[in-house]
Amino acid sequence: MKDSKKYVEENKDRFLNELIDLLKIPSISADPAYKNDMLTTAEAVKEQLLAAGCDKAEICETPGHPVVYGEKIIDKDLPTVLVYGHYDVQPPDPLDLWNSPPFEPVIKETEIHPEGAIYARGACDDKGQMYMHVKALEFMTKNDELPCNVKFMIEGEEEVGSEHLGWFIENNKEKLANDVILISDTGMISKDTPSITTGLRGLSYVEVEVTGPNRDLHSGLYGGAVANPINILSKMIASLTDGNNHISIPGFYDKVEELGEEERKKMAEAPFSEEEYRKKLGIKDTYGEAGFTTTERASIRPTLDVNGIWGGYIGEGAKTVLPAKAFAKISMRLVPNQDWKEITRLFKEHFESIAPDAVSVEVKPHHGGQGYVTPIDNVGYQAASKAYEETFGKTPIPQRSGGSIPIVSLFEKELKSKIILMGFGLDTDAIHSPNEHFGVWNYLKGIETIPWFYKYFTEMSK
Amino acid sequence: MKDSKKYVEENKDRFLNELIDLLKIPSISADPAYKNDMLTTAEAVKEQLLAAGCDKAEICETPGHPVVYGEKIIDKDLPTVLVYGHYDVQPPDPLDLWNSPPFEPVIKETEIHPEGAIYARGACDDKGQMYMHVKALEFMTKNDELPCNVKFMIEGEEEVGSEHLGWFIENNKEKLANDVILISDTGMISKDTPSITTGLRGLSYVEVEVTGPNRDLHSGLYGGAVANPINILSKMIASLTDGNNHISIPGFYDKVEELGEEERKKMAEAPFSEEEYRKKLGIKDTYGEAGFTTTERASIRPTLDVNGIWGGYIGEGAKTVLPAKAFAKISMRLVPNQDWKEITRLFKEHFESIAPDAVSVEVKPHHGGQGYVTPIDNVGYQAASKAYEETFGKTPIPQRSGGSIPIVSLFEKELKSKIILMGFGLDTDAIHSPNEHFGVWNYLKGIETIPWFYKYFTEMSK
DSSP states (O other), X not given: OOOHHHHHHHHHHHHHHHHHHHHTSOOBTTOGXXXXXXXXXXXXXXXXXXXXXXXXXXXXXXXXXXXXXEEEOSOTTSOEEEEEEEOOBOOOOSGGGOSSOTTSOEEEOXXXXXXXXXXXXXXXXXXXXXXXXXXXXXXXXXXXXXXXXXXXXXXXXXXXXXXXXXXXXXXXXXXXXXXXXXXXXXXXXXXXXXXXXXXXXXXXXXXXXXXOXXXXXXXXXXXXXXXXHHHHHHHHHHTTBOTTOOBOSTTTTTTOOOOOHXXXXXXXXXXXXXXXXXXXXXXXXXXXXXTSOHHHXXXXXXXXXXXXXXXEOOSSSOOOEEOXXXXXXXXXXXXXXXXXXXXXXXXXXXXXXXXOTTSEEEEEEEEEEOXXXXXXXXXXXXXXXXXXXXXXXXXXXXXXXXXXXXXXXXXXXXXXXXXXXXXXXXXXXXXXXXXXXXXXXXXXXXXXXXXXXXXXXXXXXX | OOOHHHHHHHHHHHHHHHHHHHHTSOOBTTOGGGHHHHHHHHHHHHHHHHHTTOSEEEEEOOSSSOEEEEEXXXXXXXXXXXXXXXXXXXXXXXXXXXSSOTTSOEEEOOSSOTTOEEESTTTTTTHHHHHHHHHHHHHHHHTTOOOSEEEEEEESOGGGTOTTHHHHHHTTTTTTOOSEEEEOOSBOSOSSSOEEEEEEOEEEEEEEEEEOSSXXXXXXXXXXXXXXXXXXXXXXXXXXXXXXOOBOSTTTTTTOOOOOHHXXXXXXXXXXXXXXXXXXXTOSOOOOOTTSOHHHHTTTSOOOEEEEEEEEXXXXXXXXXXXXXXXXXXXXXXXXTOOHHHHHHHHHHHHHHTSOTTSEEEEEEEEEEOOEEOOTTSHHHHHHHHHHHHHHSSOOEEEEOSOOOTTHHHHHHHXXXXXXXXXXXXXXXXXXSTTOEEEHHHHHHHHXXXXXXXXXXXXXXX
C-alpha cells in the first residue's frame, strides 16, 4: 500500500482547516434552537463525502435530525465497510468555563499534545473522529488504494439517544448492508498505548419531577409542616445507593454479568496509575462501589449518576422559598445483559414507590441503549489490530469502556455484522465538558491508520 | 376620634392607585441589576411620607441600600411610635408561573377577596402593608387626629437579611428613640379572625458548594469511579434530617425552647383545619417533625429547608455529564433562644465533617437573625388589641408565626422598646411566590385600624 503517513503529512494543514470549518457550526442536537445549524452541518458532511470520493451522498430525512448517507461501491463481490459516526455535538454548557468559545476552534499546545490540540465542542466527539474516516477515504480514492466498498452513515442524534436511527436502519437494511461496521467514537489508553474498545456500557436516562404544594411557598410560614420537594428529592436520590455504593433498586443487578477472577486479573494488567488518575482530576480520592477497582467501576460495573438537578431559587442572593417542584436528570450506565428498557421500568417503579405521600413524583424515561461486547477473535478485530501494529508499531490492547453508544447493539441485531471501535481520542480530551479538544497528532494518526484496516479487512475476508 | 373608615372609603381609589404606582418599581434588593430601581423606590417613599404629613423625610445612605427616614414630632413629652417596614421585594422568579407580570399590578377578584386583590410582587410583602401606615398617618394629620409623635424607618434590605440596618440603628439611636415599634409585615388568621403575631422564628441562611473533579466529566467514562457532586450533595442533605424529620446536626436542639403541655394546648385551640390546609396547598399529606402538629411544626419548632439546588446540565434534553460542582441554598428557621450565629457555625462544622474525601465542601454563611417573642401584657400589645376590637368587633388572637423578620430582636436590644406586629396579610397571599397579592379589603382595613392603635397607645401610656 502507498504511504498514508506521507499523504497525511503533505495535506495536514488542509485536513485541519476542513475540520475547523466543520467545528464552527454549532450542531447541538439537544436544543431545537439549533435546527438550522444541524441542517448546515449535514449539508457540509455530504459535500465532503462527495469531495473525498463517494459516488453518491445524500441527506436522508428522519422524523428527527437527518442522517447523511454516502457510498462508494467498487465491486459488489468485495466486502463492504459501513462507517458510522455522528455530526451532532453535546450542548457546550457551562459556557463560562471554556477558555475559548466552543464554536470558535483554536489550536493550542498542551503537555500531552506538543503538536497542538484543536479546542472546540465536537473536536473529538465526534466530528474530529468521524472526519478522520472521510479523509482516510480521500487518501484511498486519490491513490487507488480503496480495496473494497465503503458506506457512510453519519447521524445527527447520537447525543440525544439516536432516537430515530433505529427507524432509519429498519427502513434501509438493504442500502446499509455491510460486512463490518467501523466506528471512531471512543478513546485509546494513551498515545503510547493503542487500544481497541471491546465493550461499551448500556444506558438508561430518565428525568424525574417531584411536586409538593401547588405553588412556591414562603419557607418561614410553611417550612417544617409542608414537604419540601428538594429535601425529598435529595432523600430519594440518596436512598438509590447504599453505604457501599451499591444501587438499591430491587432487581437492578439481577442480570449483571459477573466477571471471573481470571478476567478481572487480566483487566488489572492494563497500565493504570490510580495516583496519576487522581492527580489529573484534582481529587483526593476516588469513590465508588465497594469491592471493585477504579478501572472496574468505570467499565464492567453499572452506575447511577445524577447528571443535572434543579429546584427553587438559584439566582444571586437569598430567597426563602419552599418550592413547588424539584427536578433531576438521572442516568444509569448498564453492563452487557442488563436490558435498558427493563432497568428503566425498574427505576420508575422503585422511584415512584419510595415517594412519601406528601409529594407526587413523575418519572419520564428519556432514552437508552443496550451495552455491547465485541469478541476479539473475529476478522474485523484482527484487521484493526494489524492496522494499529502498522502505524503504532505495537499490538493494541483490547479494552472495555465505561461509555455508551446506545445504538451499537442495534447495529449488530439489525445489520448482522460486528462492530469495530477504533477510537483515537484520549481520556483527557474533555468530551462532554468545557474545553473539549482533540490532539492534532491523534487526528492525523487516525487518518493514517484507518486505510490499513481496509487493506487487512479485505485481505482477511477472502 | 373621627371616623377613619369613612375617610378610607372616600379616598379608596387614590389609596389603591398610589400603592399601584409604588408596586410598579422593581425594587429587588437581591439583584444588583436593580440598584437604580431601589433608589427610585426610596425616593417615592420619601415623597409620600412628606405628602402624608411628615415634617421631615430623608434618604439615609448605608453601605448597602438606603433607609428612608421620616418623622412628625408634635410634642416631645408625648409618646413616640416608630414604624418599621421595607420597600424592597423578593425576586419574582419563577417568572413563567405568574399570571400577570409581577411589576404590572392588576386588581382581580378571588373567592377570598370578592372586593378584589392587588396582584404584584411586594403587594403584601411589604410595600402594601408598609404603605397602610403612610395612609394612616395621612388620615391622622388631615383630620387633626395624630395623638403622639411618629417616626418611620423604611429599609431596603429586609429580603436580603437587613445586612446594614444594625449599623444604621447603632449610628442613629437618638434619632430613632421611641416608645413602641409598630410593624405590619406579618399576617392574620383570616378576614373573620384577626390576630396579632407574638412570635417570629429566627433564621440562618447558608449556601453550600460541593466540588468533585476539576472539570465536568463524561459520565460514561468516569461514572462509578469518581464521586458525583450531585449524588454526594443529595446524600449530605438527606442525612441532615433523620427518619422522624428531626434535624441531625449535633447541638442543633440544645437551646430550643420546649413549650409545656399547657401552652401547646392553648395553641391547639386556635381555629385550624388540617383538611382545609391540605386542600389549599393541593397536597395529599403534610410532612414534618414527628411528635408535633402542623401548627407547631410551622411556628414553635425549628426547620431545615433547601431553598434552591442546582448542578450539572439543567437545559432541554439530555447531557451525560458528571459535573465538577453542585450547589444548594439552605435555610434553617430557628426558635427563641437558638442563636443564629451559633447554629450557622454548627451547620458549617457538621456539613464539612460529613463530606467524603472524594469531594471538597464550602459553606458560605449568608445571613440570619434571632427569633423573637412579644409578651401580651405590655401596653403596645393591649393598644393593638383594642384597635382591632374597634374595627373588627373582635378581640384578636395572639399567634406565633413561622416566618422571620431577622432584625426584630435587634430592635428590642438596641432601641429598648417592644415590637408590635400588626399584620393584615393572609396565608394565601403567596408572598415570596408567583402571583403574590394583597386583598383590597385587607389593605383598607389596615389603614382604618392603625389610627386606633395610636389613640389607645397614647391614652394607655399616660
